[in-house]
Amino acid sequence: MILDLHIHTSRYSADSSLCPQVLIREAKRRGLHGVVVTEHDCCWDRFQAQALAQEHGFLFLRGMEVSTDLGHILVYGLETYVPGIMRAETLRRVVEAAGGAMVAAHPFRRAFTRQFRNGREPMPRSLEEAARHPLFALVDGIEVCNGGSADSENRLAMEVCHYLGLTPVGGSDAHSEHGIGYYATRFEEGIASEADVVAALKQGRTQAVMYHAHENGGGYIESQGAARFRQARGWC
Numbered sequence: 001m002i003l004d005l006h007i008h009t010s011r012y013s014a015d016s017s018l019c020p021q022v023l024i025r026e027a028k029r030r031g032l033h034g035v036v037v038t039e040h041d042c043c044w045d046r047f048q049a050q051a052l053a054q055e056h057g058f059l060f061l062r063g064m065e066v067s068t069d070l071g072h073i074l075v076y077g078l079e080t081y082v083p084g085i086m087r088a089e090t091l092r093r094v095v096e097a098a099g100g101a102m103v104a105a106h107p108f109r110r111a112f113t114r115q116f117r118n119g120r121e122p123m124p125r126s127l128e129e130a131a132r133h134p135l136f137a138l139v140d141g142i143e144v145c146n147g148g149s150a151d152s153e154n155r156l157a158m159e160v161c162h163y164l165g166l167t168p169v170g171g172s173d174a175h176s177e178h179g180i181g182y183y184a185t186r187f188e189e190g191i192a193s194e195a196d197v198v199a200a201l202k203q204g205r206t207q208a209v210m211y212h213a214h215e216n217g218g219g220y221i222e223s224q225g226a227a228r229f230r231q232a233r234g235w236c
């Protein structure tokens with residue numbers, strides 16, 4: 001099954017223009033089997049999400065993108081925002097207690113510019129240095145393919161994910177109908193709930209994939225970043 005694990009809708013993310021109904025329509029058109037909405041510091045109500053899923057006959061699950069002192073972190077399996085989770089270490093404790101999973105979202109966005117982590121950190125000079133960031137000791141997985149990041153940034157995330165043996169995740173980070181499902185995550189087994197997503201992330205049974213358009217309509221293939229990573233030798 002293929003799900004987009006990182007999407008913002010206008011329902012709860014002020015910076016998104018994507019209404020949930022349009023999201024579901026476009027996700028179906030792309031051939032996705034489901035979506036996980038990850039609003040900024042806010043989680044959808046379980047019953048609202050279930051009602052939408054039933055109305056459209058489509059898997060519509062909930063996560064959250066939490067802004068922390070170590071950057072944005074995608075969280076699955078948490079029902080609500082909890083005070084104090086802007087500290088990543090606190091978030092880890094809260095997520096563990098809830099039986100959830102954490103994924104570093106776009107960890108190297110702007111890594112090759114002076115704006116890396118809001119200008120607070122220099123560009124990493126080696127794979128080991130990039131992997132040493134304290135964020136990675138707290139997460140189960142890394143978003144190795146993010147629709148809002150440059151290829152070089154995604155490639156570095158891919159290398160660090162592999163180096164550390166963490167779970168690879170792909171997500172569009174869509175804030176409008178453009179780009180929904182451009183990157184997504186393939187699961188080895190069937191997914192029917194947030195608990196299934198968490199279990200697969202914990203066990204590393206995922207692959208980052210990318211949508212590839214062709215004459216017969218298009219489909220999902222292993223992401224270019226992943227394919228290039230397999231061919232790469234050493235530090236990019």
Ligand SMILES: [Zn+2]
Pocket residue numbers: 065072105106
């Ligand atoms: Zn983000």
Ligand SMILES: [Zn+2]
Pocket residue numbers: 006008065105173
């Ligand atoms: Zn996001």
